[in-house]
Amino acid sequence: MLEIKNLNVHFGVIHALKNVSLTVNEGEIVTLIGANGAGKTTTLRTISGLKKPTDGFIFLDGKDITNTTPQERVKMGISQSPEGRRVFPTMTVLENLELGAYLRKDKKEIAKDLEMVYERFPRLKDRRKQAAGTLSGGEQQMLAIGRALMSRPEILLLDEPSMGLAPLLVQEIFSIIKDINEAGTTILLVEQNASMALQIANRAYVMEIGSIVLSGKGSELMQSDDIKKAYLGG
Amino acid sequence: MEQLLQQIINGISLGSIYALIALGYTMVYGIIKLINFAHSDVYMLGAFIGYFSMTTLKLGFLPSLLLSMLFSMILGVVIEKVAYKPLRNATRIAVLITAIGVSLFLEYVTMAIAGANVRSYPPLTGILTESFNLMGITITMQQILIVTITVVLMILLQFIVKKTRIGKAMRAVSLDSDAAELMGINVNSTISFTFALGSALAGAAGILVGIYYNSINPLMGTLPGIKAFVAAVFGGIGIIPGAMIGGYFIGIVEVLVSGYGNSMYRDGVVFAILILVLIIKPSGLLGKNTREKV
Numbered sequence A: 001m002l003e004i005k006n007l008n009v010h011f012g013v014i015h016a017l018k019n020v021s022l023t024v025n026e027g028e029i030v031t032l033i034g035a036n037g038a039g040k041t042t043t044l045r046t047i048s049g050l051k052k053p054t055d056g057f058i059f060l061d062g063k064d065i066t067n068t069t070p071q072e073r074v075k076m077g078i079s080q081s082p083e084g085r086r087v088f089p090t091m092t093v094l095e096n097l098e099l100g101a102y103l104r105k106d107k108k109e110i111a112k113d114l115e116m117v118y119e120r121f122p123r124l125k126d127r128r129k130q131a132a133g134t135l136s137g138g139e140q141q142m143l144a145i146g147r148a149l150m151s152r153p154e155i156l157l158l159d160e161p162s163m164g165l166a167p168l169l170v171q172e173i174f175s176i177i178k179d180i181n182e183a184g185t186t187i188l189l190v191e192q193n194a195s196m197a198l199q200i201a202n203r204a205y206v207m208e209i210g211s212i213v214l215s216g217k218g219s220e221l222m223q224s225d226d227i228k229k230a231y232l233g234g
Numbered sequence B: 001m002e003q004l005l006q007q008i009i010n011g012i013s014l015g016s017i018y019a020l021i022a023l024g025y026t027m028v029y030g031i032i033k034l035i036n037f038a039h040s041d042v043y044m045l046g047a048f049i050g051y052f053s054m055t056t057l058k059l060g061f062l063p064s065l066l067l068s069m070l071f072s073m074i075l076g077v078v079i080e081k082v083a084y085k086p087l088r089n090a091t092r093i094a095v096l097i098t099a100i101g102v103s104l105f106l107e108y109v110t111m112a113i114a115g116a117n118v119r120s121y122p123p124l125t126g127i128l129t130e131s132f133n134l135m136g137i138t139i140t141m142q143q144i145l146i147v148t149i150t151v152v153l154m155i156l157l158q159f160i161v162k163k164t165r166i167g168k169a170m171r172a173v174s175l176d177s178d179a180a181e182l183m184g185i186n187v188n189s190t191i192s193f194t195f196a197l198g199s200a201l202a203g204a205a206g207i208l209v210g211i212y213y214n215s216i217n218p219l220m221g222t223l224p225g226i227k228a229f230v231a232a233v234f235g236g237i238g239i240i241p242g243a244m245i246g247g248y249f250i251g252i253v254e255v256l257v258s259g260y261g262n263s264m265y266r267d268g269v270v271f272a273i274l275i276l277v278l279i280i281k282p283s284g285l286l287g288k289n290t291r292e293k294v
């Protein structure tokens, strides 16, 4: 479904992504793990079109989308819940969710998806009239995911959804991610919480200072000694 | 007491004009963090378009108002596209200096075309020249006209910003333009739309100031522009209701100072207020005291 080929991204003289290639097949959860500053967020931002690559290609369903705008990519089915949640703090929960469906015109279907999001995240329904900035960290994360779902994406990019959450909430978020995937949305998940991510992922890529250094089945990587040492705390 | 009320009534019409201009400053600042110095010249040109519409074209007041708003709207969008958009990734100071350049450019081009002389504005006619007494306070139809137009425009603006799709996009871009882009919002066209709205209001203010002071000239934008900017800062720059409150506040203070004190101090007091606000509550009356996002 999504394929990245030899992507290079620079910030001035910083070479942030070096010949990055990765594939996400339809129906999969693929995780991209790596240390701080490895280039995970940059990868997702480039896939969404917020950052232009120096060279390389991005394909969606076999179509070259490297030179399309972020708007076109949302329309084509790429949606992202960004690092740090980035909800619109002074707008209500409902307004945030409506903005997720900004490019859609099918009012009835939008209403259905809103119900679907509320069903998945009942707390958002209770707080729908509340300013998003007043939500707890966990609720804001749910809102960011719900908002990303409102565009009815084919592929959902999640950037560190477990960041800063209490262990119990982390469990909840990961099980929600699994549910979303089982309901038919392909997922590319960036995480620092490697053990949780590897548990739910079909496949995984490991990134170090801008390059993919390892890839394989989630369960296999969990057994790998290198991974254990570097990311799983022994 | 009556005199005080009278002054406040007088201040409200001046405040309406400041509020209309302040809205443009605040909306543009809210969305691209730019103090658009050229905004006061959009307002000045709005006054000139209104003038030519009423004199040369012999159109009535309302058609002239709409024409002036339309012209200002287009001018604002063109300024943004030509001068600011190419600098989207430049430093803020570069954009600020560009804005000052655009402002000077508009002022001197206007002087070259229309002359530097002061023109007296076509007087209102008919019922609009009348005034009446309400418990000892004189209210002129001109004041009612100014306030009515301002209030209608403000309600319209609130409706657009709060209820429409593009208004929501405006708020989203001003809160977080990257996140807005992830929603599929076209940030550039949203910025253009913001300039269009703010400039249309400035155009309306221009024609209203023409009938308020009865005279216009190519440098007329400077002082009211700065005062409207103070109004925007007073209310909390980037916050729409703040600009409205700030505009009325500055207008009323100015009239009170001229009425009770000395009109020589009128402008000084406005700047003293700015300094006080910046010391006591830098984020303005309605602003939250948060440090600026990096």
Ligand SMILES: Nc1ncnc2c1ncn2[C@@H]1O[C@H](COP(=O)(O)OP(=O)(O)OP(=O)(O)O)[C@@H](O)[C@H]1O
Binding pocket: A011, A014, A016, A034, A035, A036, A037, A038, A039, A040, A041, A042, A043, A083, A192
């Ligand atoms: N806007 C930017 N300007 C300059 N350099 C940047 C910018 N954004 C990212 N970088 C650099 O690119 C590299 C990759 O950063 P990125 O944010 O993609 O890492 P990450 O893997 O997401 O890290 P983290 O786990 O901390 O979120 C880093 O060296 C970072 O300093």
Ligand SMILES: [Mg+2]
Binding pocket: A040, A041, A042, A083
């Ligand atoms: Mg990151």
